[in-house]
Amino acid sequence: MTDEVWNTERLHDHFAQSLRVSEMYYDSKTEHQRLKVFQNGTFGRILTLDDVVQTTEGDNFIYHEMLTHVPILAHGAAKRVLIIGGGDGGIAREVLKHASVEHVTMVEIDAGVVDFSKEYLPMLSQGAFDDARLNLVINDGAVFMKETEDKFDVIIVDSTDPIGPGEVLFTDTFYGHAARALTEDGIIVTQNGVPFMQGDELTNTMRAFQALFADATCYLATIPTYVGGPMALGWGSHSTKARAVDLATLESRFTAAGLTPDYYTPEVHKAAFALPGYVKKLIP
Numbered sequence: 001m002t003d004e005v006w007n008t009e010r011l012h013d014h015f016a017q018s019l020r021v022s023e024m025y026y027d028s029k030t031e032h033q034r035l036k037v038f039q040n041g042t043f044g045r046i047l048t049l050d051d052v053v054q055t056t057e058g059d060n061f062i063y064h065e066m067l068t069h070v071p072i073l074a075h076g077a078a079k080r081v082l083i084i085g086g087g088d089g090g091i092a093r094e095v096l097k098h099a100s101v102e103h104v105t106m107v108e109i110d111a112g113v114v115d116f117s118k119e120y121l122p123m124l125s126q127g128a129f130d131d132a133r134l135n136l137v138i139n140d141g142a143v144f145m146k147e148t149e150d151k152f153d154v155i156i157v158d159s160t161d162p163i164g165p166g167e168v169l170f171t172d173t174f175y176g177h178a179a180r181a182l183t184e185d186g187i188i189v190t191q192n193g194v195p196f197m198q199g200d201e202l203t204n205t206m207r208a209f210q211a212l213f214a215d216a217t218c219y220l221a222t223i224p225t226y227v228g229g230p231m232a233l234g235w236g237s238h239s240t241k242a243r244a245v246d247l248a249t250l251e252s253r254f255t256a257a258g259l260t261p262d263y264y265t266p267e268v269h270k271a272a273f274a275l276p277g278y279v280k281k282l283i284p
């Protein structure tokens with residue numbers, strides 16, 4: 001079996017994840033990071049940045065649906081959405097399914113991720129990059145957030161982990177600028193790692209959110225290739241209204257939106273905010 005090729009992700013000090021590579025489609029360095037796209041027998045096509053799994057054809061729907069439909073349906077009338085990161089186009093794909101959304105700005109630091117995702121992972125974006133409502137900006141999300149004078153109903157931070165170029169997207173400064181760029185009843189959601197493995201990441205974001213927002217918490221979704229249990233998705237809003245939305249309202253918004261997701265349901269939306277003890281303890 002010596003000719004087998006495996007991609008080994010070493011995100012954690014004492015735990016590695018290996019995925020068998022049945023075919024390597026691309027392996028090269030972009031200006032910012034090492035990018036690979038390969039085929040795996042269980043998850044289909046996989047995109048890694050610096051060997052860390054970013055997204056897979058098989059399980060990306062869970063992450064993308066939960067990071068998108070939860071804030072947009074909780075808000076109820078989101079017109080302007082900002083995506084930070086998101087180079088594979090999966091979040092843009094889900095956001096643009098909402099007819100109520102008039103304008104999406106997506107700020108991705110690495111044009112290489114967008115180009116290669118379009119070519120090797122077209123099933124991720126499903127034409128989102130050609131949608132006239134999408135404005136793609138190639139820039140550091142932290143720089144954009146500092147400089148923008150626009151306001152957004154929903155901000156989705158679909159970042160890498162807080163190492164390399166993604167580190168700035170986990171700082172108090174970045175969150176402070178994001179809070180300023182949110183409308184009065186706007187919502188920010190963030191990729192906050194797997195709390196069992198990366199507890200500090202959640203604690204730090206929640207501490208910053210508590211200082212900035214009237215409503216600060218996280219919700220959970222289990223994505224098989226983000227190992228170690230459920231992933232935490234940070235939630236911040238200047239208003240407590242969005243999280244308090246009842247199930248009947250969510251159901252009618254969901255039906256009106258005409259969505260047919262594979263993971264998101266209004267029941268899962270409500271239940272995702274129920275946190276187990278070990279996660280609650282990580283929130284200061």
Ligand code: SAM
Nearest residue numbers: 054085086087109110113140141159160165166
């Ligand atoms: N869901 C994945 C995960 O948690 O592993 C991450 C998805 S991937 C689309 C994240 C994207 O964030 C990458 O395309 C990366 O280039 C981008 N990114 C990293 N740092 C950034 C920054 N400072 N500004 C904008 N985009 C950034």
